[in-house]
Amino acid sequence: MSQQHYSSEDPGAPGQPASRDAHGTHDACEPREPVQSSAEVATLIGQVAHDLRSALNGVQSWAYVLDHSLEMPPTSAQRALAGIRTGMLQQLGLIEHMEEAVALLTNDSPPQWQRVDLLAALEAAMDAARSMAQARAVNLAAVNVDSPDGTASNHAFVIDADPRRLEPLLRYLLLHCIRHARSADTVEAHLKPEAGRIRLRITESRAPSDARRDERIAVLSGFFSRRPAEGGASAPRQGTALLLARRLVETQGAHIVAEGQGCSTDGRSVCVAVSFPVHAERG
Numbered sequence: 001m002s003q004q005h006y007s008s009e010d011p012g013a014p015g016q017p018a019s020r021d022a023h024g025t026h027d028a029c030e031p032r033e034p035v036q037s038s039a040e041v042a043t044l045i046g047q048v049a050h051d052l053r054s055a056l057n058g059v060q061s062w063a064y065v066l067d068h069s070l071e072m073p074p075t076s077a078q079r080a081l082a083g084i085r086t087g088m089l090q091q092l093g094l095i096e097h098m099e100e101a102v103a104l105l106t107n108d109s110p111p112q113w114q115r116v117d118l119l120a121a122l123e124a125a126m127d128a129a130r131s132m133a134q135a136r137a138v139n140l141a142a143v144n145v146d147s148p149d150g151t152a153s154n155h156a157f158v159i160d161a162d163p164r165r166l167e168p169l170l171r172y173l174l175l176h177c178i179r180h181a182r183s184a185d186t187v188e189a190h191l192k193p194e195a196g197r198i199r200l201r202i203t204e205s206r207a208p209s210d211a212r213r214d215e216r217i218a219v220l221s222g223f224f225s226r227r228p229a230e231g232g233a234s235a236p237r238q239g240t241a242l243l244l245a246r247r248l249v250e251t252q253g254a255h256i257v258a259e260g261q262g263c264s265t266d267g268r269s270v271c272v273a274v275s276f277p278v279h280a281e282r283g
Contacts, residue, residue, distance in 0.1 A: 038106035045102045049095050056088050063088075101244055104168060111162035111251065113280050118166075118198055119143060119157040119191060125170035126189070133178050139186040140178075146192035157191055157198055160280035162252060169248035173272060176241040177204050188263070196278055201271045203263050213260050216270045220258035245272075253280050 063084045070077065126140055133140045147156065177187050181203075190201040204220070207213035219236050222229070224246060229236075249256040255275045263271030 038108065042102055042106050045099060049099050052095050053092070056091055059084065060088055097240070100168065101240060104165070104244060105247060107164075111253070111280065112164065113160045113282065114163060115158050116161040116163060116166060117157060118159050118161070118200070118276060119145070121161075121163075121166055122170055122189060122191070122200065125167065125174055128171050129174040129178060132175060133187070136178060136181070137183040138178050138181045139184070140174075141186050141188045144188060144190045146190050156193055159198055159276050159278050161276070165248050165252055169245055169252060169274075172241040172248070173202060173245040173274070176239055176245060177202050177272065179239060179241065180205050182206070190263075194275070198276045198278060199273055200276065201259065201263055201273045204258070204270045204272045207268045207270060210268065213268050213270055217258045217260055220270070220272070224256050224258065242272075249274055253277055 063081055066077075067073075067081055073081070122143055126143070130140055145156075174187070174189075181187055185206060186203070188203045190199075192199045192201070205216060207216060221227075223236070223238050223242070246256060254277065257273050257275075259271050259273045260269070263269040
């Protein structure tokens with residue numbers, strides 16, 4: 001059997017460094033930095049959002065031209081232009097939601113724990129969601145504090161939290177409940193201190209019967225626990241706001257469930273309950 005001989009100048013010889021091109025770069029055989037798929041997704045979404053906004057800017061420009069070219073536009077044209085403006089605003093809102101959602105879902109950084117007043121954070125989130133509630137004719141009740149004397153001390157609801165995740169968590173949870181409520185419904189929020197935890201309950205829906213309430217609780221429970229649907233069936237689809245809230249709850253170190261007790265003054269309401277640890281488990 002012939003033996004293969006290597007020159008000391010042969011880059012393929014054992015112990016010799018990998019070859020470089022004229023610019024000093026390594027060849028294709030050298031390991032490269034791993035691809036950061038989450039960063040690529042965020043970059044892609046940012047570019048898509050930019051392209052979508054550019055297209056909407058074009059539509060807005062043509063709508064402006066039409067609006068100022070007609071001295072007395074007919075009623076139908078006025079309605080059409082108003083509909084175009086409303087549609088553009090809705091699309092811009094969806095683009096902003098998409099960008100924030102991707103940023104939150106791809107953020108794998110460890111929590112930056114701070115002492116946060118959960119009651120104050122919840123009230124701020126309700127203020128941010130109030131305009132949507134008014135647009136959908138849904139009432140947002142003041143936060144009910146479930147303490148022995150009905151009042152909250154300065155430190156009763158202070159928890160370890162990552163403010164970057166807590167604020168959107170509360171906001172998306174409220175937006176989901178507002179979207180799921182019927183016109184003239186009231187969304188109620190309750191805070192209750194427990195042993196080592198604080199439980200937040202928010203009214204998600206009101207069921208016409210006990211059976212419908214139990215059915216909704218079962219659907220939400222399966223979603224929160226990421227339990228696959230039985231028999232290979234497709235799991236009931238949930239809105240993006242609740243999907244984001246579930247993920248943010250998990251990254252916050254909290255626990256989310258669906259309940260039928262202590263949600264509101266009636267007995268057939270379903271609520272989403274999040275149990276926040278007062279002190280986070282720090283790695």
